[in-house]
Amino acid sequence: MVSAQQEPRILILGGGVTGIIAARTLHERGIDNFLIIEARNELGGRMRSHSFGNSTIELGANWIQGTQEGDGPANPILVLAEKHGVKTHYNDLYGSLTTFDVTGAVDYVDTFNGYVNASDEVSVVAGARVQRGLVDASSRTGFSVIGSKPKTAQEIASQYFIFAQAPDQSSWLASAWNSNFTYVPEAGGFADEDLLSVDQRGFKTLIQEEANEFLSPGQLLLNTTVAKILYSEDGVMVSFANGSTIEGDFALCTFSLGVLQNDDVLFEPELPAFKTEAIQSSVMATYTKIFLKFPQKFWFDTEMAMYADTERGRYPIWQSLDHPNFLPGSGILFVTVTGDFSIRIESLPDEVVKAEVLEVLATMYPETSIPEPTDFFFYRWNLDPLYRGSYSNWPPSFLVEHHGNLRANVERLYFAGEATSKHSYGFLHGAYDEGLQIATILADCIDTGKCDGLPHVEDVLNVHSYDL
Structure with missing residues (x-):
């Protein structure tokens, strides 16, 4: 039972989309005794921008995926982007494509x-x-x-x-x-359309500006890394990397699945078996964009290009930002790798990765002398203890009961993020929706004094037993 004598304090761990929308939801319910604790020097989570060659590029989340059809439901990320004037442009991912293989340019668009x-x-x-x-x-x-x-x-x-x-x-x-x-x-769903953010303030602007509308300085603690979370039926205490602590009546953990899997934050007591199994049964994917800036453009005029190497996943997906729809005149090209190949390049020096990328470009353009890029950058998402990857992915062995257990609270410690979204895991709008839903559950708990929490199952069972 929550005491009605004093408004309970809620610690929101993480200042990404989920954390900000959770805080806004509490504020709209008249609950303002919360504190957002963020390890970095700004809000945004995996919406990270970077200054590159006199332009702002997006290292992580970059697209509004699914927009709105007619007067149907709108993607809430689209709503925020329009509200705060974030500049985007339609990205024709499948229809504006040039194809290459190890022989150079070759048309296999039909394939x-x-x-x-x-x-x-x-x-x-x-x-x-x-x-x-x-x-x-x-x-x-x-x-x-x-x-x-x-x-x-x-x-x-x-x-x-x-x-x-x-x-x-x-x-x-x-x-x-x-x-x-x-x-x-x-x-x-929303609509079969993707919008690429080209706003030079950064895509993160949409969530930072939203936060500015309701947050007061006393509700935000930046540059503070969580090291341990102690939880019980009476409340929570959070220990920071600098040795200090803070107490709350509830905590909402919005850390990425990768952080939870890698024990970058400790829990006391250890999380129960049902929770640990759910966390370890899902997958944290890595999606790496490798950016190059050249003195002049020499590449394809389409928005996208595909390179077919003899090795799956070797620098296959290319996108030109030096395009009339995006950042014309920027001289910026990027290539995307994922999964195990992302993990591989994170272990390599930048110069080695750059040499490999330039080798692929030389294969794509055998008649062109590829110039030396004037700038080169990629972010190591998997190695960063604040993320340990880019977004969650649902593997075949991850059952709906696992999902429920991943989402379930443990005592007064709640969990939310894109990974806890059943329908929209991996998407920004999944992070948004989970912040809204879990904060609503917390607000109901505080308002009514009845805190049943979210359901879970102790054991995830087969429908049929093994016949060995």
Whole structure:
């Protein structure tokens, strides 16, 4: 029972989208005794901008994914961007594409379009499996079931472009509903459209400006890293890396799944087995954008390009920011790698990675003398103890009961973030929605004095026992 004599204090751990929207939700409910604790010197979480070659680039979140169709539901990230005047532009990810392989420029757009269609079919079949209550499998299984089995480098690159995370590490069913709840209005999504942020204040502006509307200085503590969280049925105490502590009646932990998996923050007592299993059963994906600035543009005129190497995931997805729709005249080009390849390059010196990227560019343009870039940068998301990756991904072995356990509170310690969103994990709007929903549960608890918390199961069981 929460005491009605004094408004309880809520510690919001992390100042990303989830933390800010949770704080705003509490404020709108008339609850202002909260403190946002953020390790960095600014709000934004994984919305991180960087000054690069006289331009502002986005190291992490970069797109509003799924917008609005007609007067249907709007992506809340779109609403914030429009409210705060954040400049974006439609990014034609699939329709403005030049293709390359180890021989140079070669047109295999038809092959790519075939995999776009295959991806749609995989989602349709997944939806039917959900309705019939059939078992989940990997996305690789889904593609194989419909007869889509990439063998050539061009086919493998095409599937990678659409499905950047390894298909054998991704849930077939969850991947389908994750996409549908974002891009398909008929399935509860917004619209099949992506907007790229090109705002030179940084994409993070939309959440920072939102915070400025209601936060007072006493509700924010920056440059403070959490080291340990002590929790009980009576409250929480948070210990910081500098040795100081702070107490609260409740805490909302919005740290990334990767931070929780890597024990970068300790819990006392240790989290219960059901919670630990849920945390360790999910996957923290890494998505790395490698930026180059050149004295002049020599590359493709489309927005996007794809390179098919003999090795899957070797510098395959390219995007030009020096494009009329984005940052014309900037001389900036970037290439994206993910997963194990991201982990690999994070262990290498910048000069080695740059040499590899330039080697690929030379392969793509065998008749062109590739100039030395005047600037080069990529962020090591997996190595950073504040993130340990870019966003969560739902693997085939992660069951809905695991998801419920990941989301469940432990005593007065609550959890929220994009990883706890069933429909929209991995997306900014998933982070937004979880901040809203979990803060609403906390506000109801405080207002009514009844704090039942979120449900969980002690053991995640098979429907059938093993017959060995």
